[in-house]
Amino acid sequence: MNTMKWLLKREFWEHRGGFFWAPIIVGIVFLLLNVGGIVATLAAAGRAHIQVGLIKFDTVLRNLDPDALRMAGAGVDMTLYMVAGIIGIVVGFVVFFYCLGALYDERRDRSVLFWKSLPLSDAATVTSKVLSATVVAPLIGTVAGILTGVGVLLIIAIFFAFYGQNVLGLLFSGNPLAVLLTLVAGIPVTALWALPTVGWLMLCSAWARSKPFLWAVFLPVGAGLMVSWFDLMQSLTLPDVWFWEHVVARLLFSVFPFSWLGAGGFFEKLEGMDNEQEVMLNLFGFRDVVAPLASPEIWVGAAVGIAMLVVATRLRRWRDDG
């Protein structure tokens, strides 16, 4: 257990830039862009002789009926989800390239010989890398995402405060705590969902003699093209759309946040809604996060991912580059 703690620390030290700084810097840039956007809007308004702050938003808000207020709250929640989602995409890219390098870089710079000179089993090492990709990085990304989201809300509140309006009530009329819980609950779901991609990328990382990226991308994409081509020739009954969605995409894109939405029936749910208000209020929540757990696809994918990780572990154990 203690060893695992140190292995995780080691991964964090090596990838501090991607795991820690990348989401923070993206968050800060995002906030600066917001400030810049507001300043630019004000400047444009000034040039057009539009006076800002005449509409008393806070008064409007206070007189909103409860339904409208709930809508506004849901809108605020959506903003938080979206900001966290943007940072989640950045984390997705970080994790993608982390997995590709996880068992390749150490062979390229031969530092694998140093790690193997210590009492560290291959299973523990690979496990620490999988945990870094599926838990550590997403956890840091989620915290950064929530902080950035709250930062966006505060910037808007400060902007209104300059005009003597208090909109804090509105901004926190949503349910930021529920957003936080939903995002945190999404981490294990995303982790399970991401296993085929993590497994595939790490397998390529352990196996490729060079250029793991090309192998990792071109093997599934090439297979997809073959299936599409056979489909075109009508000599195969395997539908190519199914193959692209459930094999190619699962091997390459499952580390990205919310890529499991489809498996949880999210899009069918949307289609079943008939008015805007319903969509807004029920768009996304805890239920949508846990829904994919009911689909066999997430479990089958996780099993396949673990199988690939077992092979990657064996490759790391026995790989002998001469």
Place this chain on the structure above:
Amino acid sequence: MSTVISARKLSKRYGSTVALNETDFEIQSGRIVGLIGPNGAGKTTALKAMLGLTSFEGELTVLGRDPRTERDALMQDVCFIADVAVLPRWIRVREAVDFVEGVHPRFSRQRCLDFLSHTKLKPDMKVRQMSKGMIVQLHLALVMAIDAKLLVLDEPTLGLDILYRKQFYKDLLEKYFDEEKTIIVTTHQVEEVEHILTDLMFIRDGRVVLSATMDDVSERFAEVMVGPDRVEAARALKPIDERQVFGKSVLLFDGVDRKRLQELGEVRAPGVADLFVATMKGTYA
């Protein structure tokens, strides 16, 4: 004294190349063994097999364990420096010390810091900022602070200047080695290690061709410097090697009676390098 490593019919091929060819050898505890052979003779493969880094055929036990199936347990007691500069380039001195302390039950932080205090390494320094010599110093500090039963060094001083090389072996001998430990070292710089070795193993074409203690070696082999008048007489005793120095001939003998040699000229113990050259004659032919 007990047997640390024992190999029976140890074989390994890479495709059509035979790296180890049904070789047998044993290594006892408390020894410093020099594993010496020409390029491609199978030194590194033999070490890799001992460390469980490669598959092999035949029998091999290290500290009573099979390195293929019991590697994880074995690494509690075995440490190695595979090559210079295999420390990860991103790691800091401080992080490396913390990490090894965290994962190795036999690591002594105090010993490591003591050793580092005699170098120019600073806790915040990253490996990528270090010279090759400094990287080896860090690696050695980490390894010497581990109380391992077996330490394997594969070309540990390759590419280092003479100051670092001398210091390396001095530290190894004075600060690390004791009768509980066993060290196996391979190197091409034979002259620099021969005075610290207790045992010699020559490997050629995948087989251990000579395995003896240094005492045995100096008893068995002798070098005689003879003038031109006695060369024919000396050659009759079947020397294993002959070279010319200042118009005289230096002949190397294996297991020839010392008294007879003394009649021919001045008898000396041969250097390991000369012995090596004589034993490996024709390797690249």
